Amino acid sequence: MRSEPVPPSRFGLGQSVRRVEDQRFLTGHGRFVDDFQFAGQVHAQVLRSPHAHAEIRGIDVTAATELSGVVAVLTGDELAADGIAVIPPGATAQNRDGSDMFVPPRPALAQGRVRHVGEPVAVVVAESIEIARDATELIEVDYETLPAVTDTGSAMDPGAPQLYEGAPRNQCLDWEKGDRAATEAAFAAAAHVSSLELVNSRVVVNPVEPRACIGLWDADGGSFTLYNSGQAAHNVARTLATAVFQLPMERLRVISPDVGGGFGTKNFIYPEQVLVLWAARRLGRPVRWTAQRTEGFLSDTQGRDHVMRAELALDGDGRFLALRIVTTANIGAYVSTFGAMIPTNPVAVVLGGTYDIPAVHYHVREVLTNTVPVDAYRGAGRPEAAYAIERLVDLAAAELGLDPVALRRRNFIRPKAMPYKTAMGSVLDCGEFARVLDRALGQADAAGFAARRAESERRGRLRGLGVASYFEATLGPPNERSAVRFEEDGTVTILVGTMSNGQGHETTYAQILHQRLGLPFEAIRFVQGDTGAIPSGFGHGGSRSMQIGGNALLLAADLIEEKAKRIAAHHFEAQEADIELASGACRVVGTDLAVDLMDLAKIARDPSRLPEGMAPGLDAAGDYAREATTFPNGAHIAEVEIEPETGVVHLRAYHVVDDFGTVLNPMITMGQVHGGVAQGIGQALMEHTVYEGETGQLLSGSFMDYCVPRADDMPTLEVAFEAVPTKTNALGVKGCGEAGCIGALPAVINAVVDALKPLGIRHIDMPATPERVWRAIRAATSGD
Amino acid sequence: MRNEIRFLLGHEMRSLRSVDPTMTVLDYLRQDERLVGTKEGCNEGDCGACTVVLARLVDGGLRYEAVNACIQFVGTLDGCQLLTVEHLVGEDGSLHPVQQAMVDCHGSQCGFCTPGFVMSLFALTRHSETVPDDGVIDDVFAGNLCRCTGYAPIVRAAGQAYELKPRQDHIAAREAETIAALGRLADTETVAVGDGERRFFAPATADALAELFEANPEATIVAGSTDVGLWVTKEMRRLDTVIYLGRIAELARIEEGADGIEIGAGINYTEAMATLARHYPDMGEVIRRLGSVQIRNAGTIGGNVANGSPIGDSPPLLIAAGAMLHLRRGDARRSMPIEDFFLDYGKQDRAPGEFVEKIVVPYPAGGTRFRAYKIAKRFDQDISAVLAAFQLWLDGDEIKEARVAFGGMAATPKRAPAVEARLAGSPWNEDTVQAAMAALEQDFTPITDWRASADYRLRVSQNLLMRCYVETTDATQDTRLVGDRSLAHV
Numbered sequence A: 001m002r003s004e005p006v007p008p009s010r011f012g013l014g015q016s017v018r019r020v021e022d023q024r025f026l027t028g029h030g031r032f033v034d035d036f037q038f039a040g041q042v043h044a045q046v047l048r049s050p051h052a053h054a055e056i057r058g059i060d061v062t063a064a065t066e067l068s069g070v071v072a073v074l075t076g077d078e079l080a081a082d083g084i085a086v087i088p089p090g091a092t093a094q095n096r097d098g099s100d101m102f103v104p105p106r107p108a109l110a111q112g113r114v115r116h117v118g119e120p121v122a123v124v125v126a127e128s129i130e131i132a133r134d135a136t137e138l139i140e141v142d143y144e145t146l147p148a149v150t151d152t153g154s155a156m157d158p159g160a161p162q163l164y165e166g167a168p169r170n171q172c173l174d175w176e177k178g179d180r181a182a183t184e185a186a187f188a189a190a191a192h193v194s195s196l197e198l199v200n201s202r203v204v205v206n207p208v209e210p211r212a213c214i215g216l217w218d219a220d221g222g223s224f225t226l227y228n229s230g231q232a233a234h235n236v237a238r239t240l241a242t243a244v245f246q247l248p249m250e251r252l253r254v255i256s257p258d259v260g261g262g263f264g265t266k267n268f269i270y271p272e273q274v275l276v277l278w279a280a281r282r283l284g285r286p287v288r289w290t291a292q293r294t295e296g297f298l299s300d301t302q303g304r305d306h307v308m309r310a311e312l313a314l315d316g317d318g319r320f321l322a323l324r325i326v327t328t329a330n331i332g333a334y335v336s337t338f339g340a341m342i343p344t345n346p347v348a349v350v351l352g353g354t355y356d357i358p359a360v361h362y363h364v365r366e367v368l369t370n371t372v373p374v375d376a377y378r379g380a381g382r383p384e385a386a387y388a389i390e391r392l393v394d395l396a397a398a399e400l401g402l403d404p405v406a407l408r409r410r411n412f413i414r415p416k417a418m419p420y421k422t423a424m425g426s427v428l429d430c431g432e433f434a435r436v437l438d439r440a441l442g443q444a445d446a447a448g449f450a451a452r453r454a455e456s457e458r459r460g461r462l463r464g465l466g467v468a469s470y471f472e473a474t475l476g477p478p479n480e481r482s483a484v485r486f487e488e489d490g491t492v493t494i495l496v497g498t499m500s501n502g503q504g505h506e507t508t509y510a511q512i513l514h515q516r517l518g519l520p521f522e523a524i525r526f527v528q529g530d531t532g533a534i535p536s537g538f539g540h541g542g543s544r545s546m547q548i549g550g551n552a553l554l555l556a557a558d559l560i561e562e563k564a565k566r567i568a569a570h571h572f573e574a575q576e577a578d579i580e581l582a583s584g585a586c587r588v589v590g591t592d593l594a595v596d597l598m599d600l601a602k603i604a605r606d607p608s609r610l611p612e613g614m615a616p617g618l619d620a621a622g623d624y625a626r627e628a629t630t631f632p633n634g635a636h637i638a639e640v641e642i643e644p645e646t647g648v649v650h651l652r653a654y655h656v657v658d659d660f661g662t663v664l665n666p667m668i669t670m671g672q673v674h675g676g677v678a679q680g681i682g683q684a685l686m687e688h689t690v691y692e693g694e695t696g697q698l699l700s701g702s703f704m705d706y707c708v709p710r711a712d713d714m715p716t717l718e719v720a721f722e723a724v725p726t727k728t729n730a731l732g733v734k735g736c737g738e739a740g741c742i743g744a745l746p747a748v749i750n751a752v753v754d755a756l757k758p759l760g761i762r763h764i765d766m767p768a769t770p771e772r773v774w775r776a777i778r779a780a781t782s783g784d
Numbered sequence B: 001m002r003n004e005i006r007f008l009l010g011h012e013m014r015s016l017r018s019v020d021p022t023m024t025v026l027d028y029l030r031q032d033e034r035l036v037g038t039k040e041g042c043n044e045g046d047c048g049a050c051t052v053v054l055a056r057l058v059d060g061g062l063r064y065e066a067v068n069a070c071i072q073f074v075g076t077l078d079g080c081q082l083l084t085v086e087h088l089v090g091e092d093g094s095l096h097p098v099q100q101a102m103v104d105c106h107g108s109q110c111g112f113c114t115p116g117f118v119m120s121l122f123a124l125t126r127h128s129e130t131v132p133d134d135g136v137i138d139d140v141f142a143g144n145l146c147r148c149t150g151y152a153p154i155v156r157a158a159g160q161a162y163e164l165k166p167r168q169d170h171i172a173a174r175e176a177e178t179i180a181a182l183g184r185l186a187d188t189e190t191v192a193v194g195d196g197e198r199r200f201f202a203p204a205t206a207d208a209l210a211e212l213f214e215a216n217p218e219a220t221i222v223a224g225s226t227d228v229g230l231w232v233t234k235e236m237r238r239l240d241t242v243i244y245l246g247r248i249a250e251l252a253r254i255e256e257g258a259d260g261i262e263i264g265a266g267i268n269y270t271e272a273m274a275t276l277a278r279h280y281p282d283m284g285e286v287i288r289r290l291g292s293v294q295i296r297n298a299g300t301i302g303g304n305v306a307n308g309s310p311i312g313d314s315p316p317l318l319i320a321a322g323a324m325l326h327l328r329r330g331d332a333r334r335s336m337p338i339e340d341f342f343l344d345y346g347k348q349d350r351a352p353g354e355f356v357e358k359i360v361v362p363y364p365a366g367g368t369r370f371r372a373y374k375i376a377k378r379f380d381q382d383i384s385a386v387l388a389a390f391q392l393w394l395d396g397d398e399i400k401e402a403r404v405a406f407g408g409m410a411a412t413p414k415r416a417p418a419v420e421a422r423l424a425g426s427p428w429n430e431d432t433v434q435a436a437m438a439a440l441e442q443d444f445t446p447i448t449d450w451r452a453s454a455d456y457r458l459r460v461s462q463n464l465l466m467r468c469y470v471e472t473t474d475a476t477q478d479t480r481l482v483g484d485r486s487l488a489h490v
């Protein structure tokens, strides 16, 4: 950072500053979408398809419309008649042959056919939600059911039910990256090849706040306002305005107030957003919708769902020669906002991991199935990569009789090799993978593991230690603008285009500004998630906020410093070069002449007190564009104990050492790791998304049936930071939001497999539920 | 008859006359009172975002209970003080110690689950004077889901809260006033509110209940509402007449009588647990894992039995213990061995207008071994795939008699006659166990659903019998499912 040294402050960078937002969250004064009320509001209930795949022969809404209190019952016919366009994807990709991928049209209400259980078929708007619910039950839909396909691995089988004519064998994209020929040559010459079929299981994201939105229509101005529980206000506004409603973006304002967790799934454009706006315009009344949990299970985008064949080629010395991955990615019934993009580059960019692998090839086919659309979920593509690589390394070690840690050490990219260009073209500027892993091994007392295993054996239990060296690349849109506004009331507002939904940005951004300019921490306010207040923004995702938005704020601060010095020089009739900024004031070097930034902001408003030609105001906005991708990395170590009679896996200990570069607020960063690891553990051990094969019904459709981790499921978790700051951005940050989730999948499964290895078990798919583990043990011990 | 519901909202009196019988406390708070700090995350009792605390007058003092506002009906508030996250803030706006501790430990990220955790933690501080161990804290939070924090910071906040004197707060300062106010509300009138077809009754005596139910046999009885609440919020069933048991002191009792432990139909799990665990430690253990603190603070064994679900946790325990079920209709009473109550899937031996009065569990005789095991996908707050309960009367090495019951293995909770026959009269040794394990296949042909396969259910049930054997013969064996976790009684 270029700032003058400031005296260490309670609120500065590197301090575990208590969160500003907590005051309202702890007292019940957080304001989430469902907490807002509007005069004249009406309630929307969506009628959803009960079938995974069906032709709609007709919809009779007569009885529903006649129910007292019902204001409107709308179907796909009205939607089409009103010219409301389909919801487009936010990103697509090209097939290997250069042609465009297949993108099916996605209307907000089904037209003619439904393709997953939960797809919106009609919407009822009524004076109360109870009436709206009753009315949906009166709608008669004549369905002709069709065979459904939900399973990723068999979606491309000949004879599998077809979702779209334009997607033969249900494939909508065939994509590759890497040097296929070099990879094949390396495999042909390899001394050993380890090969694994694995499933990166489907996850229901389940933020605790259900999705919610409220649509408002201002007939006079001809403009919309959408309150949306979302992670990306501008993107939602842009797509809805320009693509769906065909309006200029200024005529659709999106406000995302407090958001109760997103993890990706609230980033996207959803039919319900279209429906509340459209209904609000038709009815001239505010229209509100909040998902019930069951609806969330049936309509929030889900995560992962990759079936992979992963192969690693090694030479006679155990050096990695090449990595090859062939994936089938299930993206659900429609292409969600980033659904088609996630299985492509976000996986490819980190393939190779922390290892020096000369040749890598990745081939993915995306399939459309009768399931809820899949889109980015914490880590988005990178957990899929890390899981495959780290499972493969353990498998290779087992097959070659090597110590998995030694095998990793042998193949790590060495610090001396930096900057290092991976086979996939990523350029790493720094990273000390062996140092990080060694620290984690020490922290986890790996040396004492053999004794602990022996002790478990005495009690008839199987114990395993799982190591993962994860490697991440931060992604998301590369640009951001952060602005600083000096208010008349003596406060300073930071306006950002990123979107906290639990990450404590109100606090960390203020820390940056406080540290950089010395402005009083308490005077700093924060605005995000309002397209009416912030001209541009790219929201949340890819662990990007501090890296992009934080650095943009530094640039804004640079501009403020420049202006402040100019104004101060004019004020004191001194040379600009003689002005220094320290502790929130501009002073003339060597004198006791000083003026506070807050006072300078007042002066700056008065053109008569400014140098010739200078525009009034101290406000400034910084535009940052990512110069280089950053690569958070680290080591996770999980230790498990398994009961052979029941297959129950107990996580006994969990250790993490992360290299996130500079850590701005250790407390908040730690929180991100804890949360990410919990989600990873959930996916690895218990979260099980089950679609019934033939009917396509989601069987695990409630919290009672779909196990997300509870307090008791979490092991003692120890986290340490081993910072290797990057020089590719001024803050030195690498990003921390997704890492926990990326490292946990392989660490936990490696531990489970390590425990089961003595029985001859080489792999177990996620989630490693008691029954699955028990089954694997039984098959291995009884031979059936 | 009293035609209004009366309760304290914080420290303000509320009396409601026209109340929908199935309006939930959560909807009441958010819609009628506009107290939106209490959140809806599932409306099914699973996530705890809606956790509120009820203070009840018990023996002249207050008992604080965390419950799920989303599945409790407003009428059940009668005579209570309802506290929400908004009420914890001091009059000067200062944070309550449990709130401050959550800030200090970074126990909140997105903030949505936070009010629920705060209320669970507040309730804990009223139950436990000193900071309990982590096992108990995990238990306290088993009914609260957080997707952001990974829980460790919240568990730490629980410890930190105790540093900040959480029991000396403004709510405690006004306790005498609250006790007096609730005392003035207590009466023995039957509460009857609602209008026309939709009515909510809360009788105060068992006789009044008997009379009401006989006269309104179509009514739905509500005890803890942890099943019935979901019929309304999840299955969208319309219940026109509701009769609530919660005000009937005679039913809300557990007593150690001459013939055994008498469990009143209205007593909730939390209150019943200690007495049951004293005689049958394994019952305590299963109850400790049943639902969550919030569910156990409301749910009843009576409701669990009356509901008759094949995966209810208490029926197998009660069957293995040889319990008797006592039913009443008007003035007519009858009783039966509890296993006879479960006729078929969804069908119980209960006449219209007839209700469960109590369940009597005989004391374990000398020489008996009682073991119960719950197999589920997750330790806490999960539905059982299999629940096994074994009681063996041993005479030296010989098994004189065995009672074996399973949940999750058939359409009803059910005894295992072939296993029992194979055990009775045999020596308690590994050969007998092996033979009994084989006999289990004659007793059950479990179904496969996605929760567990038939094969898993059967084999695990067999393994549990072996585990029972190992545990009862080798004291050093640590083979419990609950394993290394101490029994957490909160």
Ligand SMILES: Cc1cc2nc3c(=O)[nH]c(=O)nc-3n(C[C@H](O)[C@H](O)[C@H](O)COP(=O)(O)OP(=O)(O)OC[C@H]3O[C@@H](n4cnc5c(N)ncnc54)[C@H](O)[C@@H]3O)c2cc1C
Residues within 6 Å of the ligand: B044, B045, B046, B220, B221, B222, B223, B224, B225, B226, B227, B228, B229, B230, B245, B265, B266, B289, B290, B291, B292, B295, B298, B299, B300, B301, B302, B303, B304, B305, B306, B307, B311, B312, B313, B314, B354, B355, B356, B357, B381, B382, B383, B384
């Ligand atoms: C989140 C959650 C977790 C749960 N976990 C478990 C679990 O782990 N194990 C388990 O077994 N159950 C579990 N349950 C189910 C439920 O909590 C239990 O079945 C509970 O015991 C029901 O008791 P209740 O008092 O709440 O019954 P209610 O919901 O009040 O009533 C249940 C049924 O019994 C009838 N009834 C109640 N009392 C009487 C009476 N005295 N006479 C006649 N009929 C009566 C009612 O009319 C209704 O049909 C869970 C529920 C939830 C919401």
Ligand code: FES
Residues within 6 Å of the ligand: B039, B040, B041, B042, B043, B044, B045, B046, B047, B048, B049, B050, B051, B068, B069, B070, B071
């Ligand atoms: S809202 Fe989830 S438990 Fe009540």
Ligand code: FES
Residues within 6 Å of the ligand: A208, A260, A261, A502, B107, B108, B109, B110, B111, B112, B113, B114, B145, B146, B147, B148, B149
């Ligand atoms: S803080 Fe977000 S769910 Fe707990």
